[in-house]
Amino acid sequence: MAEGGKRRSVRSKDEKVNLDTLGLEVGNIPPQALDVEEAVLGALLIEPNCIDEVLGELTESCFYSEKNRMIFEAMKELNNEHIALDFLSVSQKMKAKKTLDAIGGTVALVQLSQKIGAAAHIEYYVRILKQKCIQRELITASYDILKSSYDDAINVDNLIDMAQTKLFAAIQNNVKRDVQDIGKVITAALDDIERLQKVSGLSGVPSGFPTLDQMTQGWQPSDLIILAARPSVGKTAFVLNLTRNAAVDHNMPVAFFSLEMPAIQLAKRMMVSETRLSADKIKGGVKLEDWEWEQLNIQLTRLQSAPIYIDDTPSLPVMEFRSKVKKLVKQKGVRLVVVDYLQLMQGPAELRAMREQEVAAISRTLKATAKEMNVPIIALSQLSRKSEDRVGSNRRPQLSDLRESGSIEQDADMVLFIHRHDYQGISSDAADVGRTQLIIAKHRNGAIGDIDMRFRSDEVRFVDEKESLVNIAQTVSVASAMNNDDAAVYSPAPSDSGAGLDGTSDFM
Numbered sequence: 001m002a003e004g005g006k007r008r009s010v011r012s013k014d015e016k017v018n019l020d021t022l023g024l025e026v027g028n029i030p031p032q033a034l035d036v037e038e039a040v041l042g043a044l045l046i047e048p049n050c051i052d053e054v055l056g057e058l059t060e061s062c063f064y065s066e067k068n069r070m071i072f073e074a075m076k077e078l079n080n081e082h083i084a085l086d087f088l089s090v091s092q093k094m095k096a097k098k099t100l101d102a103i104g105g106t107v108a109l110v111q112l113s114q115k116i117g118a119a120a121h122i123e124y125y126v127r128i129l130k131q132k133c134i135q136r137e138l139i140t141a142s143y144d145i146l147k148s149s150y151d152d153a154i155n156v157d158n159l160i161d162m163a164q165t166k167l168f169a170a171i172q173n174n175v176k177r178d179v180q181d182i183g184k185v186i187t188a189a190l191d192d193i194e195r196l197q198k199v200s201g202l203s204g205v206p207s208g209f210p211t212l213d214q215m216t217q218g219w220q221p222s223d224l225i226i227l228a229a230r231p232s233v234g235k236t237a238f239v240l241n242l243t244r245n246a247a248v249d250h251n252m253p254v255a256f257f258s259l260e261m262p263a264i265q266l267a268k269r270m271m272v273s274e275t276r277l278s279a280d281k282i283k284g285g286v287k288l289e290d291w292e293w294e295q296l297n298i299q300l301t302r303l304q305s306a307p308i309y310i311d312d313t314p315s316l317p318v319m320e321f322r323s324k325v326k327k328l329v330k331q332k333g334v335r336l337v338v339v340d341y342l343q344l345m346q347g348p349a350e351l352r353a354m355r356e357q358e359v360a361a362i363s364r365t366l367k368a369t370a371k372e373m374n375v376p377i378i379a380l381s382q383l384s385r386k387s388e389d390r391v392g393s394n395r396r397p398q399l400s401d402l403r404e405s406g407s408i409e410q411d412a413d414m415v416l417f418i419h420r421h422d423y424q425g426i427s428s429d430a431a432d433v434g435r436t437q438l439i440i441a442k443h444r445n446g447a448i449g450d451i452d453m454r455f456r457s458d459e460v461r462f463v464d465e466k467e468s469l470v471n472i473a474q475t476v477s478v479a480s481a482m483n484n485d486d487a488a489v490y491s492p493a494p495s496d497s498g499a500g501l502d503g504t505s506d507f508m
Contacts, residue, residue, distance in 0.1 A: 031135035032064040033128050040125045041071050042112040048085035050122050057126045062133040067103040141166035158349055164319035165348055205252055205336045205376060208245025209464050211451045219376035224367040226408055228381040229418035234455055235380045239338050240270055241461050252335040253307035255328045259344035263310040273461040275299045317346040318365045329373045341380035360407035367411040399441050415442040
């Protein structure tokens with residue numbers, strides 16, 4: 001025993017875990033089924049037609065015995081070379097690999113045929129080996145986590161990330177879907193169509209923007225939606241509008257992961273949009289009048305009770321994100337997940353020196369999480385400067401402008417760009433202040449196109465251009481009617497939100 005009664009491990013930090021030694025330490029032998037391993041190998045020698053079924057499910061790591069692993073590896077190589085499996089071909093392959101003597105020679109191969117039950121039971125044997133393999137992987141992962149937990153030099157965040165990655169990898173080995181008959185798939189599709197026919201409205205989570213919902217039918221389950229734009233164009237404002245519309249107007253729970261700003265700042269942005277009060281007053285720069293406090297309390301009632309869940313953990317590891325989403329979906333019934341923004345997430349620790357591969361791993365995990373939990377995930381992303389440097393164009397963003405990884409475009413089911421004309425300096429016309437195009441550049445399951453919108457900086461919200469025109473017409477109509485009645489026309493006080501003539505605001 002070491003000083004203080006603590007037992008010190010004699011293993012080095014990078015030493016591979018020996019399951020036999022570990023099993024003796026804890027008083028158990030590692031999960032294994034040597035007789036089943038031999039039965040599988042014997043079945044492959046007697047009935048080589050089983051090889052496709054076995055190779056589709058098992059890998060070398062599924063065999064605990066080193067000798068059995070060598071035999072399986074030789075069989076696998078022969079199959080890849082399109083050579084029939086039998087005693088002679090396997091023995092010759094192992095002889096060429098110089099592993100035949102290590103297993104006990106040709107006698108060992110002959111003995112395998114004597115331990116086979118029946119090739120018809122191969123599916124049952126395979127299931128047993130997979131179970132034992134997963135058990136061993138969980139033991140190995142647990143030991144690595146335990147050993148690292150005693151190392152004070154390891155950062156706790158990295159430790160949690162490593163633990164989740166190892167456990168997730170072990171679990172994924174057991175997640176395989178069988179092929180499906182087309183008839184059953186079509187039947188399921190018809191049932192889904194029948195279900196959707198009974199549902200009035202959209203099939204997905206509403207965005208609250210009529211034209212957008214018409215093109216997408218709402219945010220669809222299992223979709224990864226990438227929303228990209230240059231900094232300060234209004235990405236966060238737009239997704240906060242989406243969050244508010246889904247949660248407040250349709251009572252659909254939304255999870256919002258903010259890696260860039262604290263939750264209280266997000267709440268203040270939403271308060272400006274909800275109450276239409278000055279941004280300076282919400283931020284505390286200008287005092288609120290008594291009637292404004294009353295208006296604030298009344299108009300925030302619905303927002304306060306809305307099912308919105310905010311996580312503002314900075315530099316959130318992607319595996320921790322996956323765990324939190326899983327918990328929120330099961331416990332809170334979350335229907336939509338928003339990530340602000342993708343490039344601020346942490347990928348696997350081993351890829352952090354390779355930024356492009358790290359971002360690719362993050363986007364793959366986001367898509368896998370959306371598919372596994374059957375919820376849409378909207379992830380914000382930065383654009384490179386290519387669009388601004390593009391000569392002879394209106395600086396319209398393209399898919400190639402997605403920053404740091406082409407895999408984002410590949411993994412996404414939908415890619416949206418926010419294109420602000422006034423922000424890009426394309427037009428100095430006052431009518432173009434706030435003019436915005438929402439560009440659907442990729443839509444795996446629907447149409448692509450442009451949607452005209454308007455950004456109201458003093459309200460920190462986007463509106464559909466059609467809705468904006470209707471509101472203007474209604475305002476003119478009401479004013480005209482009041483003038484005809486010789487009544488005084490009410491004119492609201494100018495906004496002191498700090499928004500400039502160019503329509504910009506601190507809340508983007």
